Amino acid sequence: MQRSLHMEPSLCTGCLQCEMACSFEHEGEFIPARSRIRVFEFEHGRTSVPYTCTQCVEAWCMKACPTNAISIDSDLGAKLVSAQACVGCKACVSACPFGTIEFNPFSGKVDKCDLCGGDPQCVAACPTDAITYVDAGASGVGRMASAAQQINQETAS
Amino acid sequence: MSWQGKILRVNLTTHEITPEALNMEWAKDYIGERGLGTKYLWENMDPKADAMAPDNVLIFATGPLTGTNASTSGRYAVITKSPLTGAIACSNSGGKFGAELKYAGFDLLLVEGRSENPVYLLIEGDEISLAPAEKIWGKTVWETDEWIKKQHHNPMLKIATIGIAGERGARYASVVNDLHRAAGRSGVGTVMGSKNLKAVAVRGTGGVRVKDPKRFMTVTQEMKNLLAEHTGGLTKYGTNAMMDTMQEFGGLPTRNFQEVQFEGADKVDAKAMMKTDDTGHTNLLTNKACFGCTIACGRIAHIRQDHFTIQNRKEYWHASGGLEYETAFAFGPVIGVDDIDACTFAGYLMNEHGIDPISFGVTLAAAMELFEMGVITTEDTDGVPLNFGNAEALTVMAEKTGKQEGFGVMLGLGSRLMCEKYGHPELSMTVKGQEFAGYDSRALQGMGLGYATGNRGACHLKHDTFEVDMDDQTGDGKADPCKTSQDWTAAVDSSGLCMFTMGAWGAPEFAAQLDADSEGDWTAERLMESGERIWNLERMFNLAAGLTKADDTLPERLLKDPAPSGTAKGKVNELDKMLPEYYDLRGWSEDGVPTDDTLGRLGLG
Structure with missing residues (x-):
């Protein structure tokens, strides 16, 4: 099964542990400026969005x-x-x-990003599961489930 | 090792910028950040200097763990002599600025002198300069942040800046970094303003290496796991979960400490922030982490757009830093206000203009008491009735203080000077001129001792007697936990990590991380000893600055007026019992001066 990195910005707190894990894996030091994954903040930190090569x-x-x-x-x-x-x-x-x-x-x-040979360190370091390594053919399933749950609630009420 | 081995000395008088080698001997004795900054301050200025004079020194210091992947590794501290207290000031902050400074290659910035014209310090890789700040002098923190990034076409810059309050000499101006994290207390931003230094903007593209990478990665992961087991409440509710605890206990200072419980507490507590009102508005939007932090206790909130404070001010219709316990206390109970949107807006204004919310709120509380006594009237207060509970008075005065206009200039003096001016010094709820945080010393005895002996004046962050205070409400046996936790907190504050980890990590856990990180053969014992050394050096600075035993005291209200309700009903603080025991434990004379033996033992002789 091919996997891909899946980002869920709503779970990201902007802690940058992913940037440190990535740079440590590839450079042997904590150097976020060389991290292959980056987190961007919007509206005074209301949202934090991790991004890397897809x-x-x-x-x-x-x-x-x-x-x-x-x-x-x-x-x-x-x-x-x-x-x-x-x-x-x-x-x-x-x-x-x-x-x-x-x-x-x-x-x-x-x-x-080279996916760390199949063990992405950003995923391992993320404390909130904002970055996961999932089935590349089903990365939208989580959001579909949330949307379905909403429909379910509306139907039930 | 994680030190860059380099500090930057910036002389604002001559505009000379000089990199220097980090004194590693000092780093081994004083750990980093708070401790190391104190040592550099001690060696670089006369403690008797006027805090607003060019010969005061302003230090931005990182810790050995700052910029590593240890959890909460984003801390830096600003150390200087305080214009609010005349004592040493040491305020730390999170956000991203501290780690960025380390990545730029500097462990510490030492700023001396005063620039003739306003400037900001720009550190962009190896290009370092003092740039003219005329165009941002008079601008807010948020405008300054945006302007500097645009000016240098570099959105990656991390900026620590003062607002208008710091430029104009309000005595408790803060240094705000990353828009809403602040080195908040004791007027460190006021000193920055007195030096005509508007901001420090840093982009660091270098890295941080640790001493033993393999061990470090293992131990920091274990520590993160341990932390996660203990800090779920902080993540979910933020620090404002404390509001309910203090309300129930009767330790929540209300209406300028006349009372210890507030009938409106449940309207400004953590649950109120999470509640969706009848219009569908929820104050809290999300939680937010500082650099490296796996707790994420920060709150991001927004204000109802139809609220009177912002309904005609669209520029505030965005999210920003929300209420923490201390801001909720300072804009809520202590001034009798229960309007969560007004409190949230006051918080925005503190960050936007660079003011310490605790000192502002507690000073406003004293002004409200003066107003209700009839000592001051609307003629003094620009026509605003300063009654307790007036939410509009809160936000109007927050803005006036931020911009140093009208009665805001008076409030900007801080509670001690303001109350003296109006002939009622007894209404000032301060120690050494710094306002109390949201814990009442009659309900929490050890907290009172910590306030009274605090090297930066009243402060809840430099010791931790919380549990023993909750268990027993007498002054018995409080000196020891107060002293020990002061020393321990000094060590934690010097590490580069956040004190909110202290519930999960003790000295062995810190030592394990530090020892894998940098030179120094760190053990729990060495950390505690270093903490004690730091505390005593701060004390020596204060004694040399002219403070005495007489400054280790509490306002009469807490020593003579019994708590009117709560679990401590009828009690006053028993400082007279605790203080001699504390001096003795510290190895200080009856006058609160460290003995030669104590100084010798700590290598301070």
């Missing part, structure tokens, strides 16, 4: 890369950047409509 099937980054540095992990569905092949040209950065692949000025390569 692993597009027909990925803009992959198609834009002139050195074929981006490949698909067929098990996970993740798009992975080969550090050997990446020349830091940033074509992928321009191509990605979501901004979720980013140039790293320290390494001269690009960084993106």
Whole structure:
């Protein structure tokens, strides 16, 4: 089963544990500026929204890369950047409509979410289950269930 | 290790900005944040200096755990000499600013001198400068935050700023970061304003490394799990769950401490915030975490759009920081107001203009008592009747104090000076000139001792005798838990973590995290000893500044007027019994001065 990261902003408190877990996993230190997942706040913190690469099937980054540095992990569905092949040209950065692949000025390569080899550390670190790693074919089920419950209540009343 | 090993010295008189090496010996003796900042203050200024003079020093200090993934790791503290008390000021805050400072490569900022013109300090990676602030001088906290981010095309900047109150010298102005988190108490924002420093804006793109990463990840995860077992109530209800406890117990200061229970408590408590009214409005929208915090006790609320305070002011039709226990107390019981929307709006105004809500509310309470006694009239108060319970008086005066207009200038002096001016010093509910928090010293005896001996004046955050006070309402045996918890809280405040973890973590739990984090061979014993050292150094600062034993006292109302109701009905605070025992336990003379033996034992001789 292919899984994908599922974000539920209504559960996010904006604690940024995901950013620290991600950066620690990939950089060996707590460096949120290099986290592949980021949390954005709106209206004085009324909402906090985590966001990262959604692993597009027909990925803009992959198609834009002139050195074929981006490949698909067929098990996970993740798009992975080969550090050997990446020349830091940033074509992928321009191509990605979501901004979720980013140039790293320290390494001269690009960084993106790689799903931590199937054990995403942001998910493990999230204290409120605002980020979960779920069946990619059923990530909307939770919200459908909530909507259905509402209809159920209206029907019952 | 998690220290960056670097501090930034900013001289506002000369506009020189100098990075310096962090003194690691001091970090080992004083832990970080509150303790380390106190040591830097002690070594860099004369405690006798006027708090508003250029030779006062203003320090922003992070702790060793700030910016790591330990839960609640977003804390920083502002340390300086207080213009409200003349004593040491140490106010800490959460939000994201503290961690950002660490990521920018600095453990501590030390600001000295005074700039000729208003400036703000910009730290954007390795570009550091003092930029002209004329365009934001006179702007609110929220406008300043927005302006600086736009000016530098950098929405990722984290900003700590003062509002208008701090610019204009209100004595209890706060430093507000991330829009609604504040280093609130003792006028640290007033000092910032006196230096013509409007804001500090930081973007940090570096990282924090810990001493033993593998051990650190294991222990911080265990500690998060433990924390989750103990803090469910804080997450769900926030700190304002305390309102009901204090109301029931009879420790809820009401109408300027004339009473200890408030008939309208259930209209401004945590449950009232969660209740949906008949128009479908619910005050509380969601809870909110500071950086790294897995508790998330912060409240995000909104005000009814048809409420008199904002019905014609659309600019306030948005969500923002909601009521915590202390703000609910300061805008509710202590001034007799039970209008949750007015209280919430007053909270917005505190953050927007940079004022300490506790000092403001308790000063307004004294003004209301003066008004009801007929000492002041509407001629003094810009035509506003300052009766207890008047919600409009609360919000009008909050705004006037924030902008330092009309009677707000008088309120901005704080309760001690205001009451002296009107010839009624006995109405000022303060210690060392700082206003009380929402716990009455007649019902909570040890709390009274903690208030009286507080190094920054009356404060509920620098000791923790809550449980022993609830169990026994005499002054017996309170000196020891007061002293021990003062030392312990000093250690917690110096770690970079939040004291709201204290219900789940004791000294061994803190030591385990700290020892995996940074150098110092941290044990529970070393932490406690460091806490005691910090407390005594703060005391030495105050003694050198001219404070004496006479300042370790409570207002007569709490020592002579018995509590009129509640579990402590008929009781007064037994300070005269507790204080000598406390001095003795501390190893201080009868005059409250640390003995040579005590100083020698703590390495302060």
